[in-house]
Amino acid sequence: MAADSSSWIIATHQAWKLYVAIAGFVGGMTLFSLALFSLISGGRRFVALVACGAFLSVVTFAWFVAVIRCPHCQAALVWKMILSRPHSSWLIDLAALDRCPSCDTLLAKPTSRTDPTTT
Numbered sequence: 001m002a003a004d005s006s007s008w009i010i011a012t013h014q015a016w017k018l019y020v021a022i023a024g025f026v027g028g029m030t031l032f033s034l035a036l037f038s039l040i041s042g043g044r045r046f047v048a049l050v051a052c053g054a055f056l057s058v059v060t061f062a063w064f065v066a067v068i069r070c071p072h073c074q075a076a077l078v079w080k081m082i083l084s085r086p087h088s089s090w091l092i093d094l095a096a097l098d099r100c101p102s103c104d105t106l107l108a109k110p111t112s113r114t115d116p117t118t119t
């Protein structure tokens, strides 16, 4: 089983943080959806559901920004990428980083390529 360390997030064992953040955002989106559906039944819980969805999304985003860090200099890389890249591609650029933009350390160890001789 060749471990896929194509992304530094996986190589530095921070993938679980990504999954927790995705779960948080999915939870936020679910609350927003429930808020819309609550309008059908009178909308009594609309404000509460929107508030909970917004709170969960903001907290998840803040946590995600705070926890994804360079293992060497502890720079908050999500925030760095948000500030330095276009909004449409910062997440892709973040996942594709090979060097830390702060300390220039190689993030993902160069994987010894598995021998493609057995085809």
Ligand SMILES: [Zn+2]
Residues within 6 Å of the ligand: 070, 071, 072, 073, 074, 075, 100, 101, 102, 103, 104, 105
């Ligand atoms: Zn660094």
